[in-house]
Amino acid sequence: MRRTRHRTTRTALVATAALSLVLSASLAASAAAPVADDGGRATDALGASGSPAAQDLAAALTWSDEFDGPAGSAPNAANWNHETGGGGWGNNELQTYVNSRNNSALDGNGNLVITARQEGGGYTSARLTTKGKVQPQYGRLEARIKIPRGQGIWPAFWMLGGQFPGTPWPDAGEIDIMENIGREPHIVHGTLHGPGYSGGNPITGQYMHPQGWSFADDFHTFAIDWNPNSITWPVDGNAYQTFTPANTNGNPWVYNQPFFFILNVAVGGNWPGYPDGSTQFPQQMVVDYVRVYDSQGGGGGRTGRITASNGICLDVAGANTANGTPIQLANCNNNTAQQWTVGTDGTVRALGKCLDVSGGGTAAGTPVQLWECNGTGAQQWAAVSGSQALRNPQSGRCLQPVGRVQNDGTRTEIANCDGSTVQRWTLP
Template structure:
């Protein structure tokens, strides 16, 4: 096996594997093992000064072998390609400089040859979607919709979600979700739940949300995501990523959680961190999401890492949700003296 590196307009990493052909006679036909195995992985924008690429994360692959009829490529990040043509382009999305061990096999019926290639790729972080909440009035309808109604929302909650300005408004550079104690359409509390379903969804990346949480026993604010296939797959098969949840009855205890089949309801994959002034100061709640991990942060401090694999539903498009519930299975007992609270969000930003 020989490895050659040639710096041109692209960085090419060539792996040559010489294999002798082996014929297997079965009486009526011959299956020949692939030979002259060649793998080329050219990182877009790579040169002597930037050997790991220009930050796009894009790699042009060219794979060939004499007598091969198909190829299988494990891309080192949990994703797999199965192709009949070995020429394809793939874009890595995990920000930073990461090294991937790529496994490649060339097949001809039951005969095959395999090898590995180590590839280091730089992915620059770029903003792909955001809302800075700088225009007063209702939330931007091009970005957000509203869930409306009551009925407990699967958690025996007590609020009625509305789209009234009394409950949800952009004002003074902030999104404000106001939870009120009032009689409304059969419920004793009102609040709001906005979401990007059918307007924006994404697969993998970093989400940052700068927010100040509401106070009061029974409040249950959340910054979270659901799989875009929820209408067909249902919950929890669609997957749920809770970037931040806070329960007013456990002041300043912030939860980062994931729900999936067998790990839903009261048994999610979860961890917590104490944020001493969560209801009086703004903090950045963030998640870094890739095919191999989901990492939870507060103010850039990592507090939970979940190992993601293809067996979980966290490898598809998700949409964003912001809401404040009252009571329910997680929010708990509502303080009888509660009258109102405000959940304030300065911005939501999604990076590749």
């Protein structure tokens, strides 16, 4: 598909000094409560786990923004920059990007909402980037998004090479994870722009909704599986295209470097065309989360004791291997029920099974148990640097003993993360 567009040439584009990303596991928590299937495991509303490990990828969550916070608050400034201004953004777009809570704010339900508005004889919207703050290289990169709709509306979840603008576009590289133009409500596009293949001549493909429905009708998960010599685009876990250096026709493959994220909603432009009488405002892009998983690790890891802050051990009750066996604290005794493998796939395993949040629950007080490893979000854990907490990203809550009592035989649960000593764990 040809299109004359160039997203990044505006001279006033804000440039922050490039920083290397130190991927942190200290952020996470899906705001959308999972639904339990007949087996009691956690799934999302589409029936597929939000964890890529449950689909086709053994991966450890290394960074996320779950957009938790009070309604009307700004997105986390530790992760996101606001790029502002008008001028068409190289595509003859109509909107002016502003840093206003009317255009970008948390909704209080675990979502970021980017709103395009018609006001003052023009249009306002928001464009957020992680430039200089979060710049991953490789892995499963995904966002769960409900896109806006309407002629002339252009939502996107995309990336630019971390050396931009010092290295100009397109040499810096661009990865479009998801773009939609309002006149094609049932189609999303995935694209690469680089030296020799950019603007109206990119490397690109598209994915049509399996039922032909509008992508604006519900949330969908848009992702890339990014490796040194390939990038694959899944939508809701369904991979629809893979590009490799062979697709550049001898031009440089510029995707072996850190990239930063961009979320925006444009109004008008050369490719989508312009709003007409059918276009309704305001239009909102609702983002449930953005996540980065490390796909390079596999399921190995470090094995040994996990100890609480008072030195007592994390233990499988009775060394029982049955599904549903409670996880407790116990005096350290060197048996196999206290030998835990902290996996590079995000699991914590003992006796051949996984540390699991019962029923895939997300509420504070949900018990923690041993369960057959199944790749769901109920079995994903992230060590929080600094506080030494062990956090379940799906719920956003941390492992602690029931009643906050560190005694022999005390069972464990998930609870609100508070940085306290009873949530502090020493891992192998």
